[in-house]
Amino acid sequence: MKKIDIKIPNNFYQVYLGSNIFHKLSNLDVIKRNKNIFLVVDKNLYLNHRDKISLFYNNIGTKKFLYVFEATEKNKSFTEIKNIIAALIKNNFGRDTLLISIGGGITGDVASFAASIYSRGIKYINVPTTLLSMVDSSVGGKTGINFGNTKNIVGTFYQPDLVFIDIEFLKTLPHEEIVCGMGEILKYGLLIGDNFFEEIKNKRNKILEFNSTTIIDVIKNCIQFKSDIVRNDEKEKTGLRKVLNLGHTFAHAIEVEQKHHIKHGQAVIAGLACALHLSNKINLLNDSNLEKYLPLLISFADSIDIQKYDTKKLYEIMKRDKKNKDEKIKFVLLKKAGELFVDIETKKEDVIYALNNGLQYYKA
Known part of the structure; x- marks a missing residue:
């Protein structure tokens, strides 16, 4: 233990x-x-x-x-x-x-x-x-x-x-619950850095097959990273803790717009795909890194079914996100795994672009 x-x-x-x-x-x-x-x-x-x-x-x-x-x-x-x-x-x-x-x-x-x-x-x-x-x-x-x-x-x-x-x-647990957990694990892969992201990629099947040693090691790495963040910004005063919301502004809106037809972790995977496309659209994330990170997210497409969605409604829901200020949506975006930016504001058309491109992989 x-x-x-x-x-x-x-x-x-x-x-x-x-x-x-x-x-x-x-x-x-x-x-x-x-x-x-x-x-x-x-x-x-x-x-x-x-x-x-x-x-x-x-x-x-x-x-x-x-x-x-x-x-x-x-x-x-x-x-x-x-x-x-x-x-x-x-x-x-x-x-x-x-x-x-x-x-x-x-x-x-x-x-x-x-x-x-x-x-x-x-x-x-x-x-x-x-x-x-x-x-x-x-x-x-x-x-x-x-x-x-x-x-x-x-x-x-x-x-x-x-x-x-x-x-x-x-x-x-049913398989979809393990996929939900993978949503947060993928988030930590993008937060911690390329080495951990590659480790998750290489151990994907072992996690899904309940390899105890692999699961314990992955959980430990995620918890240790999060505890370091929370120790330095417990109540989101400095902005450091905001990085933990990567993909979640999209994900929460997706959950609500879909009337919780999909679970939180599934929405996080789709939300991360949207965040990657938005990062790429505003020239933070280059094409090479987009192509490096997306395939692992897309590999869970068979376990996520996004029903017909309304991008205008999704955008309006995101405007109610508790992290927003002055009615402006604040995103966590990335340049590469381990290099994040918080409180990024973008044009509405860029957000719609990210929604359409990110959700396309998971449409039922």
Whole structure:
């Protein structure tokens, strides 16, 4: 079992990472010290791992409650936050409560937001169980829910006390969930540099085939890179953390415009393709590098089906992105892997060009 230190100022915590290690979670001191434990568990995960979750539940706390959560974008809402808080109050959980999230990114976003506002903040542990949440959303402290047709527009910065990653959970996931995780992994390949991008390219099939050593190494590299970024810009004050949004301005709009017909990680892959084309259109990314990076993104086209889309609507949705200022869309673009630019403004026609060229690979 590996340990990764997340050294955020005033918020030091550790990530435990390994294969078939979930049974060790109940033995950790942070679990043993807390007698009042509230679990938020993804419904599908609970159905697939009921015995494992029940054994863990029976070995923790003196007062405990299991809240089963249906992890959909629709439930990433104030209504679900209200339901969780109502359950906390009804069962007399106070500020000495430890909330544990077991599930993917949606479960983690909702549970951590509830933890951040209940009694002005209670302790929180994240147990991510999807590849996407393992490599990205479980670390960094961003919580969030959707409001209306705007994704992640309401939320807080709230660091967990611990992150615990057991890659065995990946074996019961459908293929599309692994593809979703690849979306964030590809993002990190473009953020970290050409060497890591080539490593991902060469190990693509090993990741999809659940090679434990490969998956653990890739997750570790992504987490370490993100933790370095977050340590230096936890709350996006300097602009450094904005690089983590590469492809996401496009992706969030695609998700909403497609009415969440495709999942976040799938939209990220398409969004990265759009970001590459926009970078190329405004002469940041040369043709040679565009041709070097695109094929790996396009290799997942069979797993992503973009229905008929409206570029004008996509553009209007992007204008609501929370990173924008003065109603101007701010993009993260790149010159090459590892060399990024933030807060780039472009012409509307260039954005439409990028949408059409990026989405063409994934049209149903």
